[in-house]
Amino acid sequence: MIVLDKEKHVFTLHTQNTTYQMKADENRVLLHTYYGPRVEGGDLSYLIQYADRGFCPNPSQVGQRRDYSLDTLPQEYSTCGVGDFRLSSAQVEQPDGSRLLDLRYESHEIRPGKYVLEGLPAFHGQGGETLSVLLRDPFSGVEADLLYGVFEEYDLITRTVQIRNRGDRPVRLTQAASLCLDLPPAGMDFITFDGGHVRERWMNRTPLRPGVQSAGSTRGTSSHQHNPFVMLCERDAGEDHGLCYGAALLYSGGFQVEAELSQFGDIRLVMGLQSQGFSWQLNPGETFTAPEAAMICSPRGFTPMTHRFHRAVRERLLRDPYAGKRPPVLVNNWEATYFDFDEEKLLNIAKVAAPLGIKLLVMDDGWFGERNDDFGGLGDWTVNRRKLPGGLEELVPQVQKLGMQFGLWVEPEMVSENSALYRAHPEWTLGAPGRPAARGRSQLALDLSREDVRDYLFGALKNVLDSTEIAYVKWDMNRSFTDIWSAALPPERQGETPHRYILGLYELLERLRRTYPGLLIEGCSGGGGRFDLGMLYYTPQIWCSDNSDAIDRLRIQYGTSFCYPSACVGSHVSASPNEQNGRVTPLETRGVVAMSGTFGYEMDLCRCSEEEKAVIRRQTEDFKRYAPLIREGDYYRLTVPFQAPGYTAWAHVAPDRQEALVSLVTGSTWAAQPFVTLRLKGLDPAARYRINGGEALWNGDALMYAGYPVPLMQGDYQALQLHLEAV
Ligand code: DGJ
Numbered sequence: 001m002i003v004l005d006k007e008k009h010v011f012t013l014h015t016q017n018t019t020y021q022m023k024a025d026e027n028r029v030l031l032h033t034y035y036g037p038r039v040e041g042g043d044l045s046y047l048i049q050y051a052d053r054g055f056c057p058n059p060s061q062v063g064q065r066r067d068y069s070l071d072t073l074p075q076e077y078s079t080c081g082v083g084d085f086r087l088s089s090a091q092v093e094q095p096d097g098s099r100l101l102d103l104r105y106e107s108h109e110i111r112p113g114k115y116v117l118e119g120l121p122a123f124h125g126q127g128g129e130t131l132s133v134l135l136r137d138p139f140s141g142v143e144a145d146l147l148y149g150v151f152e153e154y155d156l157i158t159r160t161v162q163i164r165n166r167g168d169r170p171v172r173l174t175q176a177a178s179l180c181l182d183l184p185p186a187g188m189d190f191i192t193f194d195g196g197h198v199r200e201r202w203m204n205r206t207p208l209r210p211g212v213q214s215a216g217s218t219r220g221t222s223s224h225q226h227n228p229f230v231m232l233c234e235r236d237a238g239e240d241h242g243l244c245y246g247a248a249l250l251y252s253g254g255f256q257v258e259a260e261l262s263q264f265g266d267i268r269l270v271m272g273l274q275s276q277g278f279s280w281q282l283n284p285g286e287t288f289t290a291p292e293a294a295m296i297c298s299p300r301g302f303t304p305m306t307h308r309f310h311r312a313v314r315e316r317l318l319r320d321p322y323a324g325k326r327p328p329v330l331v332n333n334w335e336a337t338y339f340d341f342d343e344e345k346l347l348n349i350a351k352v353a354a355p356l357g358i359k360l361l362v363m364d365d366g367w368f369g370e371r372n373d374d375f376g377g378l379g380d381w382t383v384n385r386r387k388l389p390g391g392l393e394e395l396v397p398q399v400q401k402l403g404m405q406f407g408l409w410v411e412p413e414m415v416s417e418n419s420a421l422y423r424a425h426p427e428w429t430l431g432a433p434g435r436p437a438a439r440g441r442s443q444l445a446l447d448l449s450r451e452d453v454r455d456y457l458f459g460a461l462k463n464v465l466d467s468t469e470i471a472y473v474k475w476d477m478n479r480s481f482t483d484i485w486s487a488a489l490p491p492e493r494q495g496e497t498p499h500r501y502i503l504g505l506y507e508l509l510e511r512l513r514r515t516y517p518g519l520l521i522e523g524c525s526g527g528g529g530r531f532d533l534g535m536l537y538y539t540p541q542i543w544c545s546d547n548s549d550a551i552d553r554l555r556i557q558y559g560t561s562f563c564y565p566s567a568c569v570g571s572h573v574s575a576s577p578n579e580q581n582g583r584v585t586p587l588e589t590r591g592v593v594a595m596s597g598t599f600g601y602e603m604d605l606c607r608c609s610e611e612e613k614a615v616i617r618r619q620t621e622d623f624k625r626y627a628p629l630i631r632e633g634d635y636y637r638l639t640v641p642f643q644a645p646g647y648t649a650w651a652h653v654a655p656d657r658q659e660a661l662v663s664l665v666t667g668s669t670w671a672a673q674p675f676v677t678l679r680l681k682g683l684d685p686a687a688r689y690r691i692n693g694g695e696a697l698w699n700g701d702a703l704m705y706a707g708y709p710v711p712l713m714q715g716d717y718q719a720l721q722l723h724l725e726a727v
Contacts, residue, residue: 001013001014001129001150001152002014002110002129002131002148002150004108004110005042005043008023008042008043009023009024009025009105010022010023010033010042010043010044010045011023011108011131011133012042013131013148013150013157014038014150014152015038015150015151015152015153015154015155015156015157016038016152016153016155017037017038017155017298017299018035018036018037018038018155018157018296018297018299019034019035019036019037019038019039020034020035020148020157020295020297021033021034021035021044022076022133023043023044023045024105024133025045027059027061027062027068027104028104028105028106029070029073029075029104029105030075030076030077030103030104030105030133030135030146031045031048031073031074031075031076032074032075032076032180032181032182033045033047033048033074034047035181035183035245035295035297036243036297036299037243037297037299047184048073048074050067050068050072051067051072052066052067053069053071053072053264056069056071056072056083057069057070057071057083058083059082059083059102069083070082070083070084071083071084071085071086072264074182074183074184074266075089075180075182075268076133076146076180076182077089077090077103077135077144077146077161077177077180078180078182078268078270079101079102079103080092080099080100080101080175081098081099081100081101082100082101082102086260086262086268087180087212087258087260087268087270088101088175088177088270089161089175089177089180089270089272090103090144090161090163090173090175090176090177091173091174091175091275092137092140092142092163092171092172092173092174093171093172093173093174093279094140094142094171095140095167095169095170095171099174100139101137101140101142102137102138102139103135103136103137103144104135104136104137104138105133105134105135106134106135106136106143107134108131108132108133108134109130109131109132109134110129110130110131110132111129111130111132112129112130113126113127113128113129113130114128114129114130114149114151114158115130115132115147115149115160117160117289117292118289119503119506119507119510120250120289120291120292120503120506120534121250121251121291121292121317121506121533121534121535121536121537121538122158122160122250122292122537123149123151123156123158123250123292123294123312123316123317124316124317125149125151125316128149128150128151128152129149129150130147130148130149131147131148131150132145132146132147132148133145133146133148134146136166140167140171141165141166141167141168141171141284142163142164142165142166142167142171142282143163143164143165143166144161144162144163144164145161145162145163145164146159146161147159147160147161147162151312151316154296154308154311154312154315154316155296155297155298155308156294156295156296156308156309156312156316157294157295157296158292158293158294158295159178159179159292159293159295160178160289160290160291160292160293161176161177161178161289161290162287162288162289162290163176163282163287163288163290164282164285164286164287164288165282165283165284165285165286165287166284166285167284168284169284170281170282170283170284171281171282172279172280172281172282173279173280173281173282173288174275174278174279174280174495175272175273175275175278176272176273176280176288176290177270177271177272177273177290178249178251178271178272178273178290178291178292178293179247179249179269179270179271179272179293179295180268180269180270181245181247181268181269181270181295182266182267182268183232183245183266183267183268183269184266184267185264185265185266185267186234186265186267187207187234187235188207188208188232188233188234188235188261188267189205189206189207189208189232189233189234189235189237190205190206190207190208190213190230190231190232190259191203191204191205191230191231191232191233191562192204192215192226192227192230192257193226193227193229193230193559193560193562194215194225194226194227195224195225195556195559196224196225197224197526197527197529197546198224198527198545198546198547198552198580199224199545199547199552199556200224200227200527200528200529200531200544200545200547200556200559200560201227201528201531201556201559201560202555202556202559203558203559203562207235208232208259208261208267209261210261210262210263211260211261212258212259212260213258213259213260214256214257214258214259215227215230215256215257216254216255216256216257216258216274217253217254217255217256217274218254218274218276218277219254219480219481220253220254220445220480220481220484220498220501221252221253221254221477221480221481221525221529221530222251222252222253222254222255222529222530222531222532222534222535223254223480223529223530224525224526224527224528224529227531227532227559228248228249228251228255228257228271228532228533228534229246229247229248229249229532229533229562229563229564230246230247230257230259230269230271231244231245231246231247231302231305231562232244232245232247232259232267232269233245233302237301237302238301238302239301239302239303239636239637240300240301240303240681241300241301242300242301243297243298243299244297244298244301244302244305245269245295245296245297245298245305246295246296246298246305246309246562246563247269247271247293247294247295248293248294248295248309248532248533248563249271249272249291249292249293249294249532249533249534250291250292250293250294250317250532250533250534250537251273251291251502251532251533251534252502252505252506252530252532252534252535253273253274253498253499253501253502254273254274254276254277254278254498255271255272255273255274256270256271256272256273256274256275256276257269257270257271257272258270258271271293272290272291272293273290273291273499274498277484277495277498278495278496278498278499279495279496280495280496280499281492281493281496291534294309294312294533296308296309296312302562302637303636303637303681305562306561306562306563306635306637307634307635309562309563309564309565310564310565310634310635313533313536313563313564313565313568314565314567314631314632317533317536317537318536318537318540318567318568319513319537319538319540320520320540320541320567321517321518321519321520321540322520322540323540326624326627326628327520327598327627328358328359328360328404328405328471328472329357329358329359329360329599329600329601329620329623329624330358330359330360330361330362330407330472330572330598330600330601331349331350331353331358331360331361331362331600331601331602331605332362332364332474332572332600332601332602333345333346333349333361333362333363333364334364334365334409334602335548335574335575335579335602335603336349336575336602336603336604336605337604338365338366339365339366339371339372339373339374340366341363341366341387342387342388343387343388343389343390343394343395346361346363346395346399347395347398347399348606349361349604349605349606350398350399350402350404351402352605352606352608352613353402353404353601353605354402354403354404355617356605356613356616356617356620357616357617357620357621357624358404358600358601358605358616358620359403359404359405360404360405360406360407360471360472360600361399361404361405361406361407362406362407362408362409362472362474362600363395363406363407363408363409364409364474365409365411365476366384366387367383367384367387367388367408367409368380368381368382368383368384369381369382369384369419369420370384370418370419371384371416374441374442374443374478375416375418375442376416376417376418376419376442377416377418377419378411378414378415378416378419378443379414379415379416379419379420379421379422379446380419380420380421381410381412381460381461381463381464382463382464391467392406392408392464392467392468392470393467393468396468396469396470397468400469405469405471405472406468406469406470406471406472407470407471407472407473407474407520408464408470408472408473408474409473409474409476410461410464410473410474410475410476411475411476411477411478412446412457412460412461412475412508413445413446413448413457413477413505414443414444414445414446414477414478414479415428415429415443415444415445415446416442416443416444417442417444422444425456427487428446428447428450428452428453428456428487429444429445429446429447430444430445430446430447430481430482430483430484430485430486430497430501431444431483431485432483432485433485433487435483437482437483438482438483439479440478440479440480440482441478441479443478443479445479445481447486447487447488447497447501448501448504448505448508449486449488449489449496449497449500449501449503449504450486450487450488450504451504453504454504454507454508454511457508458508458511458512461512462515465516465519470519471518471519471520472519472520472521472522473519473520473521473522474521474522474524474543475509475521475522475523475524475539476524476525476526476543477524477525477526477529477530478525478526480529481498481501484497484498485497486500502534506534506538509521509538509539510538513538520540520541521538521539521540522539522541522542522543522570522598523535523536523538523539523541523542523543524542524543524570526546527543527544527545527546527547528542528543528544528545528546528556528560530542531544531560531564533563533564536564536568540567540568541567541568541569541570541598542568542569542570543570544556544557544560544569544570544571544597546580547580547581548572548573548574548578548579548580548602549574549578549580549581549583549585550573550578550585550589550590550592550593550594550665550717551583551585551665551667551717552580552581552583553571553593553594554593554641554642554648554665555641555642557569557571557593557596557597558637558640558641558648558650561635561637561650565631565635566596566597566630566631566635566652567598567630567631567632568598569596569597569598570597570598570600571593571594571595571596571597571598571599571600572594572599572600572601572602573587573590573591573594573600573601573602573603573616573619574590574601574602574603575603575604575607576590583717584716585716585717586715586717586718586719587612587615587616588615588718588719589665589717589718589719591615591616591619591622591719592663592665592719592720592721593663593665593719595619595622595623595626595630595663595721596630596650596652596663599623599627599630601616622721626652626661626723629652629653629654629659629660629661630652630661632654632655633652633653633654633655633659633660633661634652634653634654634655634682635650635651635652636650636651636652636653636680636681636682637650638650638651638662638664638678638679638680638681642667645676646666646667646673646676647664647665647666647667647676647710648664648665648667649662649663649664649665649678650662650663651663651680651681651682653681653682653683657682657683657684657687657700657726658684658687658725658726659723659724659725659726660680660682660683660689660722660723660724661721661722661723661724662678662680662708662720662721662722662723662724663719663720663721664678664710664719664720664721664722665717665718665719665720666713666716666717666718666719667716667717668716668717669713669714669715669716669718673712675709675710675712676709676710677706677707677708677709677710678707678708678710679703679704679705679706679707679708680703680704680707680708680724681704682704683700683701683703683704683724684700684726685699685700685701685704685705686700686701687699687700687726688700688726688727689703689724689725689726689727690724690725690727691708691722691723691724692721692722692723693723693725697727698724700726703724708722
């Protein structure tokens with residue numbers, strides 16, 4: 001609900017449990033007055049204190065007043081170069097060469113329905129309202145329209161900014177953040193999710209210290225190294241207590257998020273596009289729209305924040321052809337065969353898979369062009385007839401005869417120099433003339449900012465998709481961007497290339513989605529190199545990591561879970577010893593971990609023993625039974641991986657609390673272990689539950705407050721799955 005106090009120019013956004021407020025003061029400065037637990041009370045600007053602070057400049061219009069400074073006041077969208085030395089939200093090079101931007105309240109509008117962002121991912125929903133607050137630089141023609149969407153039942157506030165040039169000469173935008181959040185002094189921690197390829201989204205929590213702490217990506221992708229989801233929380237906050245804020249950017253390119261602890265202890269969080277290398281020429285009358293950011297404040301710890309993000313993402317972001325339906329369990333041939341496969345090998349895998357309950361065969365990299373290793377072939381999206389002599393037309397019906405659907409890997413954004421496409425169109429790649437572009441995995445990036453390139457790719461993909469029945473596409477992308485330069489843009493617009501690339505990618509994906517609405521597209525960038533809410537808008541699931549080791553995945557999936565629901569997390573059972581780290585784990589354990597995601601297999605099933613096949617058959621049956629719970633249930637982190645008590649546990653609980661699936665994985669074993677009990681969460685305290693169909697009835701309150709005695713387990717990396725049903 002948006003409440004407006006017209007006289008005082010106070011704008012209050014209420015969600016079910018939180019309140020967010022801003023106020024345009026007598027100098028037309030838009031002050032941020034509050035974001036926290038819901039309060040009904042009117043103007044909260046009494047919280048703001050004024051004092052004469054040394055070296056904090058005073059705007060000219062306040063005359064000799066010394067206690068009024070942009071440097072000390074909480075800003076709704078910070079300015080640049082005119083007296084606030086903390087993080088800026090936008091930077092503009094004005095026609096006179098100055099880099100000054102002052103933004104003052106001009107007008108506002110409350111519109112029914114949530115704003116729509118043309119060409120950008122965004123939360124969507126019927127009903128709701130939009131608050132638009134227009135700010136203007138009094139000395140140039142630059143305007144910033146701050147847009148807010150309120151999703152009350154999710155405690156979700158979305159926001160973005162549209163920067164417009166109302167002047168008569170071009171200006172150059174060099175920063176356009178989506179979110180600026182000023183919080184009052186408090187001991188707070190900054191939580192980011194960081195790592196690298198095969199080690200994505202490890203949680204890092206550090207107290208804010210004076211100055212700026214940041215996470216971001218200059219790779220042109222949201223990256224394996226950092227994630228565009230961060231948290232701020234009270235120092236003692238945990239899963240079930242303490243004030244915390246989660247902020248996510250719906251964007252798949254380079255981003256930057258910075259948290260600043262100022263000289264007076266107040267905190268500023270700024271999140272948006274990566275500024276390094278970014279510039280955007282805004283001609284008179286033109287508007288730049290920043291990507292959407294999403295914020296959730298939880299007054300009671302991480303778990304409620306996670307639940308709200310998960311529900312909002314599932315219900316208001318994903319456009320999943322399997323929404324509310326059970327997705328097919330898949331087998332992917334990558335770790336089974338790599339590039340070395342032919343029709344016979346694939347069909348042999350499918351023949352073993354079908355009776356085990358696996359419903360989708362995915363043919364990964366290597367089926368097209370001269371793609372026999374990762375040095376060539378990308379760009380030539382026609383079947384390699386040496387591997388598949390009868391083409392897809394012959395292969396797919398054979399797979400379907402086994403009762404399975406067929407899926408395909410593609411990497412459309414990339415090209416190998418050894419390809420017909422590159423030979424025909426070297427100018428379609430990113431790279432400056434006379435400067436040989438760096439290769440990544442021996443490949444170059446196509447320039448998706450170009451319409452002709454996108455048209456070509458759409459046509460090439462359409463040819464493949466129209467040639468037979470394809471139920472699923474894995475959309476991969478395997479390098480970081482370098483040599484950012486587009487042959488289609490003039491020199492003064494080269495700074496637009498990275499963002500135009502992402503807009504092009506979104507446009508291509510949207511075109512594909514609209515043409516093939518039933519097609520499930522799984523995103524991938526060497527695993528989780530582009531795991532963000534932007535991508536999820538187009539590809540409702542993303543291969544979480546190229547690391548398929550169940551134990552490493554515990555930490556990766558733990559970090560991922562803070563913002564992203566299990567239904568989005570691509571997760572498969574692979575062979576043991578694991579291909580990435582050589583670890584040996586039981587098949588049961590690999591199944592339990594992969595089930596906290598989209599679930600599938602990525603191993604040569606032809607090599608499985610009869611005992612292993614029996615386990616797999618049971619796992620696929622279990623997943624089919626548990627899928628609604630895993631995909632739509634509330635997720636509880638019950639322990640922190642690799643910390644005491646030595647095992648990792650989590651649970652999915654049905655929204656009506658009548659059913660739950662508890663998963664637990666032990667670490668490496670040792671003798672004479674202590675007895676442990678696991679305290680469950682989210683159950684109905686008054687309900688009685690049957691566990692794994694057993695006779696005994698367990699009280700919900702006892703399971704939560706006293707716990708469940710975990711049986712002693714022999715051997716490394718054992719797993720336990722408890723299926724609770726209320727009687
Ligand atoms: C990287 C992906 O993450 C893998 O799953 C696989 O598809 C390879 N690329 C294929 O080249």
